[in-house]
Amino acid sequence: MSSLLSQLRLATLPAHAQALRAEVKAFLAEALEPAPPHVRARSWMGFDAAFSRKLAARGWVGVTLPKPYGGADLDAFSRYVLVEELLAVGAPVSAHWIADRQSGPLIVKFGSDVQKAFFLPRICRGEIFFCIGMSEPNAGSDLASVATRARPNDAGWLLNGQKIWTTNAHHCQYMIALVRSSGDKEDRQRGLSQFIIDLSLPGVTVRPIRDLSGDAHFSEVFFDNVQLGPDALVGTEGSGWQQVNAELAFERSGPERIYSSIVLLESWIALLRDSPDGDLHAGDIGRLACHLATLRNMSITVTARLAAGESPVVEAALIKDLGTSFEQEIAQVIESTMGIGNDNPREAELLRTLAYVSQLAPSYSLRGGTREILRGMIARGLGLR
Amino acid sequence: MFLEALQKVLADHVDSAAIRAIEGGDSGAAIWQPIEEAGFLALMQPESFGGAALALPELFPILECLGRHVLPLPVAQTIVARALVGPQAELPGGMVTLATHWQSLADGGGVAVHVPAGHLAVHVLVADGERLLLLAATHARREPVGDPRSQVVHLRWANPDPVLELPTGGRQLPAFAAAMTAAQLSGGLQRCFDMALEHCNTRVQFGKSIGKFQALQQQLSTMAEHVLAASIAAEAAFRCEAAAPDWLAAAVAKSRASEAVGLVAATAHAVHGAIGMTDEFDLALVTRRLHAWRMQHGAEGYWNREIGRAVLASGKTVFECMRAI
Numbered sequence A: 001m002s003s004l005l006s007q008l009r010l011a012t013l014p015a016h017a018q019a020l021r022a023e024v025k026a027f028l029a030e031a032l033e034p035a036p037p038h039v040r041a042r043s044w045m046g047f048d049a050a051f052s053r054k055l056a057a058r059g060w061v062g063v064t065l066p067k068p069y070g071g072a073d074l075d076a077f078s079r080y081v082l083v084e085e086l087l088a089v090g091a092p093v094s095a096h097w098i099a100d101r102q103s104g105p106l107i108v109k110f111g112s113d114v115q116k117a118f119f120l121p122r123i124c125r126g127e128i129f130f131c132i133g134m135s136e137p138n139a140g141s142d143l144a145s146v147a148t149r150a151r152p153n154d155a156g157w158l159l160n161g162q163k164i165w166t167t168n169a170h171h172c173q174y175m176i177a178l179v180r181s182s183g184d185k186e187d188r189q190r191g192l193s194q195f196i197i198d199l200s201l202p203g204v205t206v207r208p209i210r211d212l213s214g215d216a217h218f219s220e221v222f223f224d225n226v227q228l229g230p231d232a233l234v235g236t237e238g239s240g241w242q243q244v245n246a247e248l249a250f251e252r253s254g255p256e257r258i259y260s261s262i263v264l265l266e267s268w269i270a271l272l273r274d275s276p277d278g279d280l281h282a283g284d285i286g287r288l289a290c291h292l293a294t295l296r297n298m299s300i301t302v303t304a305r306l307a308a309g310e311s312p313v314v315e316a317a318l319i320k321d322l323g324t325s326f327e328q329e330i331a332q333v334i335e336s337t338m339g340i341g342n343d344n345p346r347e348a349e350l351l352r353t354l355a356y357v358s359q360l361a362p363s364y365s366l367r368g369g370t371r372e373i374l375r376g377m378i379a380r381g382l383g384l385r
Numbered sequence B: 001m002f003l004e005a006l007q008k009v010l011a012d013h014v015d016s017a018a019i020r021a022i023e024g025g026d027s028g029a030a031i032w033q034p035i036e037e038a039g040f041l042a043l044m045q046p047e048s049f050g051g052a053a054l055a056l057p058e059l060f061p062i063l064e065c066l067g068r069h070v071l072p073l074p075v076a077q078t079i080v081a082r083a084l085v086g087p088q089a090e091l092p093g094g095m096v097t098l099a100t101h102w103q104s105l106a107d108g109g110g111v112a113v114h115v116p117a118g119h120l121a122v123h124v125l126v127a128d129g130e131r132l133l134l135l136a137a138t139h140a141r142r143e144p145v146g147d148p149r150s151q152v153v154h155l156r157w158a159n160p161d162p163v164l165e166l167p168t169g170g171r172q173l174p175a176f177a178a179a180m181t182a183a184q185l186s187g188g189l190q191r192c193f194d195m196a197l198e199h200c201n202t203r204v205q206f207g208k209s210i211g212k213f214q215a216l217q218q219q220l221s222t223m224a225e226h227v228l229a230a231s232i233a234a235e236a237a238f239r240c241e242a243a244a245p246d247w248l249a250a251a252v253a254k255s256r257a258s259e260a261v262g263l264v265a266a267t268a269h270a271v272h273g274a275i276g277m278t279d280e281f282d283l284a285l286v287t288r289r290l291h292a293w294r295m296q297h298g299a300e301g302y303w304n305r306e307i308g309r310a311v312l313a314s315g316k317t318v319f320e321c322m323r324a325i
Helices: A015-031 A049-057 A076-088 A094-110 A113-124 A240-252 A262-273 A278-307 A313-335 A345-364 A371-381 B002-013 B016-023 B029-037 B056-068 B075-088 B173-202 B214-236 B247-277 B283-295 B300-314 B318-322
Strands: A130-133 A149-153 A156-167 A174-180 A192-198 A204-209 A218-228 B096-099 B102-104 B110-115 B123-128 B131-136 B141-144 B153-157 B164-166
Touching: A015 A049, A015 A076, A049 A094, A076 A278, A094 A113, A094 A130, A094 A174, A094 A192, A094 A240, A130 A156, A149 A174, A156 A174, A156 A192, A174 A240, A192 A218, A192 A240, A240 A278, A240 A313, A262 A278, A262 A313, A262 A345, A262 B300, A262 B318, A278 A313, A278 B214, A278 B247, A278 B300, A278 B318, A313 A345, A313 A371, A313 B214, A371 B214, B002 B029, B002 B056, B016 B029, B016 B283, B056 B075, B056 B173, B056 B214, B075 B096, B075 B123, B075 B131, B075 B164, B075 B173, B096 B110, B096 B173, B102 B123, B110 B123, B123 B173, B173 B214, B173 B247, B173 B283, B214 B247, B247 B283, B247 B300, B300 B318
Parallel strands: A130 A174, B096 B123
Antiparallel strands: A149 A156, A156 A218, A174 A192, A204 A218, B102 B110, B110 B153, B123 B131, B131 B164, B141 B153
């Protein structure tokens, strides 16, 4: 058996994490404003700063960050439960999402004491939101060819270049960007660094890009002689690639790679439950339910490895590919049953939700690493490359 | 401890020639005897009957190991049959298999359909509502169904005369049989994947091993994903303190593992090319078994419908239903 597969044995959520579930449900019952399914379907694309602040006030933003900085110091399992309960009801978590999942933990791991003292408490209070600057017009899947450049000068670093497809850049105060700080294009992964960029600085221009559903969830960001201080660098100069890779397992194996279409699925099942046609679709419902249960167990299994301090990047890639396929399939399956219906207003709402999910679904296997790139990583993990 | 011992016995006695011989009509006694003598059949039996009283989570790797060896003898079934009967009774020695559906006929006869290893088994444990019946397969007419090498038969009795009748355990049998098969599939799918990976690393075309081509790398990656999903789903059915697997977890396990067979077996054959289509090459021993196990005790189509009905009837969200597994 390939060691990649044999190492991943089933893990279980520990009792302390399970115990958090009831608290989260109680909080959501109170704090979450009622919203129709087509709105809730946006979930981790749904931006609602007020909701994020309510969650922060409850102590659940920056949940894995240390207590001295205002974090909840919860482990990966507890975060798993919190996040899956939020996603299962389609809570609008987008505002604080990146800071909670990636930027906060990155600053804890690689940031200076000054950076920690400044950013972490503000993240935990829901005062500042982060975006991640990775892609550029000529650096998509080939991320190592980023051309945005930070040149050292007397005041710190002078930043020039452009990022694109940056989720929520137009709503966020800060970006953590991967840029070239030394060497040349030919140096590829070497010479890249991560910087925290205050998006209110002179020379920064953020332009939202309207997506195919009519929303504007991502942006292009231009840097024209943006003067960064010396403390904008996170971690070590030239180690940006390694630092980014350390985040990838967190980014790719979580519940957000399973639940992106869950509001649509729940709406469909709820409609069928009250319909005489329900049993006709029992097989489809059962298959999707079966995949959901299995992906969830796979995701918890990788979470256990993360909780143990490992970085199971290949395993996370594997789960992301399978999970996003499932999320995409939900829209496909439901769409395949539609078109001969009635004037039931609940069906009209379902169709509106379906229209959104079905249009956004292709992005599930683009964002956070394309399907083809992930499969290449898995092949490497299997020893084929 | 038990796993290592079983691995050794299987390594010593099960090879392709032995599997082909059983598929061709051999009794399998040369393999069965050392397994029985080493006590593996009693792994789940209560200690009062001289068993090892293994817990369900510990049974999973044993069944998976049997699956990996694609052994066409009812070892897994006999272990599970003894577990189902539990402290109620002691089963006679020899091969026992399982039957999920029992039909009593108006003329007093009875039928057990799609009985795996029914061609070889001495006894069959049948679910009849709440009851468990142990019947002598040797007294039944055995009608092979499908590929005769798969050992699946319909068993018909003119006068079914149970060797044992037990009041409970019947409701647990279908789920336990499904979970058992899912665990076997987990092992068999891993074996199938290993063969494909090995072939990709050794077969050379255009001057390099075919695994260096992106097209094949993408296929192998996808295959690995489905093998892992099947294994995790199967193992989840054994994560249980009860004596038998939970119905929903078993249903998910069987459905997910069965669904993986389609893609995994097809990809393994695609990767192997013509050599995989020969009777002589071992791949067919694995893929034939995988297809039989996909159907054994219900393929994914059956279980998906049952899961879907359970979700609809629960009145709960699918998330609430499925996070219980």
